[in-house]
Amino acid sequence: MTKTTSTKYNAPALDKGLDIIEYLSQEAVPLTQAEIAQGIDRTPSEIYRMLICLEERGYLIRGANAGKYRLSLKMYNLSHTHTPFDELKRVARYPMQNLSEATRQSCHLSIINNDQLLVIYQMRSPSPVSLSIEEGTHFSLSMTTSGRVLLAMLSEEKRLDILSRDKHYKTWNKKQKDKLLAIIDDIEQDGYRCSKSKLTSGVTDLAVPIGSKNANIIAVLAISIFSSSLEDSTNIDTLLNTLKKAQLEINKLIGA
Structure with a gap:
């Protein structure tokens, strides 16, 4: 040698x-x-x-x-004492805390687990009233804003493979499937997704990717807020800018 x-x-x-x-x-x-x-x-x-x-x-x-x-x-x-996601949670803690304090909203970090969205970490809002999404909860990838952001980070082949097993996607007609794929394309172009929740009425989700496309570690950082609290587009822009700042800090810490 x-x-x-x-x-x-x-x-x-x-x-x-x-x-x-x-x-x-x-x-x-x-x-x-x-x-x-x-x-x-x-x-x-x-x-x-x-x-x-x-x-x-x-x-x-x-x-x-x-x-x-x-x-x-x-x-x-x-x-294997600590998984890569343990390290991700560790480095994301303070950027997420700053995000929560700046927006007065709770935020959560999610990954793909068994073809589903898994919430692995949450930072609660300092406000007395806010939405809470518990750690360890699984959601559909196709039906959630965070899930769609994660799908946008995968190769087309892997994305379609996962969707072929998604219980919702499998029942959709071609028009519905094409609409989802078009949304995923938009996320790839825009680098974020803001949309009303399909699972909880009166809630708007704002999510950005963590990591890089097709990397070993990919995740999504999101804020879920009551739609009634969004006064106008300026409010959304403010939230998005603060969310992207936390995204940048976390990506820097994980070397993405």
């Missing part, structure tokens, strides 16, 4: 340990101490203590007979 990177601060022991882990991951077969040393351009004596340490810490497993080393599942388990 040729080492081409240079760092301002050297940590030789850490470098050796990471070289061993990365090389075993790359080779994907059990290897002897000598084979590992040759693979990372070191001598067997240089890596002896590191192999013992990694084995004792549970990162490596050594075969009883041939004495060959292989990676354990510890790295996998560590990487």
Whole structure:
């Protein structure tokens, strides 16, 4: 293994340990101490203590007979201790808090789960009266503003695949299906969606995408408000600008 990177601060022991882990991951077969040393351009004596340490810490497993080393599942388990969506919720907390305080409305963060919209985080409004959408609640993708924004973030193939299993979409005629697909196209162009809720009368939803199209992590940030509280288009513009500010902050934090 040729080492081409240079760092301002050297940590030789850490470098050796990471070289061993990365090389075993790359080779994907059990290897002897000598084979590992040759693979990372070191001598067997240089890596002896590191192999013992990694084995004792549970990162490596050594075969009883041939004495060959292989990676354990510890790295996998560590990487799955917190899901990407746990991290998304963590970084979204303060932008959502600022959004809620600025708009005096509750806001919520949702993802796709089992072909449905799943609310994973909510920031309650500081006002005494506001809408609340509980975390863990599932909704239809085709029937919700947030769901349609999420569908707009998918490739056409994946989008149609999900819709083919949607209980509402399956019962619609061609005109209704075409209308939904046209709305999704508009969302792709506009970058947001504002519409009256199809599930709750008297409610207007405003939603923006989080993440980037076809990325591993996609979500939607939304505000649901009583339609009667919307005085005019200026009010909507103000809400949208504040929502987009929170969107920008969250996307920056997740590297989107």
